[in-house]
Amino acid sequence: MKFGVVVFPGSNCDADCYHVIKDVMQQEVKYIWHKETGLDDFDALILPGGFSYGDYLRTGAIARFSPIMPAVIDFADRGGLVIGICNGFQILLEAGLLPGAMLRNRSLKFICRPVYLKTRRIDTPFSNKLGQDQVIKIPVAHGEGNYFCDEKTLKSLKDNRQIVFTYCTEDGQGLPEANPNGSLENIAGICNLKGNVLGMMPHPERCAEDLLGGRDGYYIFDSMLQWLKEAGR
Amino acid sequence: MYKANIYVTLKEGVLDPQGEAVKKSLKVLDYAQVEEVRIGKFVEVWLTSSDRGSALKELEEMSDKLLANPVIEDYRVELAEVI
Numbered sequence: 001m002k003f004g005v006v007v008f009p010g011s012n013c014d015a016d017c018y019h020v021i022k023d024v025m026q027q028e029v030k031y032i033w034h035k036e037t038g039l040d041d042f043d044a045l046i047l048p049g050g051f052s053y054g055d056y057l058r059t060g061a062i063a064r065f066s067p068i069m070p071a072v073i074d075f076a077d078r079g080g081l082v083i084g085i086c087n088g089f090q091i092l093l094e095a096g097l098l099p100g101a102m103l104r105n106r107s108l109k110f111i112c113r114p115v116y117l118k119t120r121r122i123d124t125p126f127s128n129k130l131g132q133d134q135v136i137k138i139p140v141a142h143g144e145g146n147y148f149c150d151e152k153t154l155k156s157l158k159d160n161r162q163i164v165f166t167y168c169t170e171d172g173q174g175l176p177e178a179n180p181n182g183s184l185e186n187i188a189g190i191c192n193l194k195g196n197v198l199g200m201m202p203h204p205e206r207c208a209e210d211l212l213g214g215r216d217g218y219y220i221f222d223s224m225l226q227w228l229k230e231a232g233r
Numbered sequence: 234m235y236k237a238n239i240y241v242t243l244k245e246g247v248l249d250p251q252g253e254a255v256k257k258s259l260k261v262l263d264y265a266q267v268e269e270v271r272i273g274k275f276v277e278v279w280l281t282s283s284d285r286g287s288a289l290k291e292l293e294e295m296s297d298k299l300l301a302n303p304v305i306e307d308y309r310v311e312l313a314e315v316i
Contacts, residue, residue: 057274057299057300058302061299061302062299065299093304094302099304100304101302101304101305103247103248103249103250103305104250104251105250106248106250107250108250108251108254146248146250148247148248148304148305149304150304182248182250
């Protein structure tokens, strides 16, 4: 499988994603500079974490208009797998590939620590290697991960089962104290209607091998591989 | 030349952690009368549009596209002709 990692000025998790795909998942991977306007024959794209354009104006607001973005949107519209992690999630929201917006963390603090997530849906390209309601431990590192949308959007997210990961306690309870940033309904990750675009605030690429103290993140990438294999790619 | 002042504010009902923190700080400073604080953005744009009407239209387009996020923010444009 061929993965592309989109690099914006200010991305800083691009090399981690590249490493995981190449060395851990043993797949082909290429960096895509944000100034490029076309895409090779990729099977999946990763929008990595970081502080694209210094988070100026709003997180992801300027990256969303990078020259590469029309090609990313077209790739997503054609059903290509796109995962946005942290700042990548923020960019997908600004680009309208996912609904909602990010607000400053409720605590106003930059939060950098492992959190527990409940897997709410496993029939997606990003979670099929996990169990229904499985609790996984993945680190977050963000100042603006407080997911917000209006009531109507929230209802449609629920009706269409677009909420894939929610923050929870170690034993899987979705309590307010398990919510690191104030996100609506403890939302940590959502997908689009078709399920081929996922945005998540936690960083699976930071915990995809035992050396880094955990490998729950591995299963997100492994799910993508599994899905691509089944799709005959 | 025109000069625009664009006020970007959080929509009603959208949580404003910054505003909350500033409110608490004002309370600490003994301003007991403070009921609420909301923080927004102020953007100044100078532009060479052909006339006032097109300037306003262009500024609205810029605000919808980039300067404000309609999911969480409202905006208001003030426009003046400058030399």
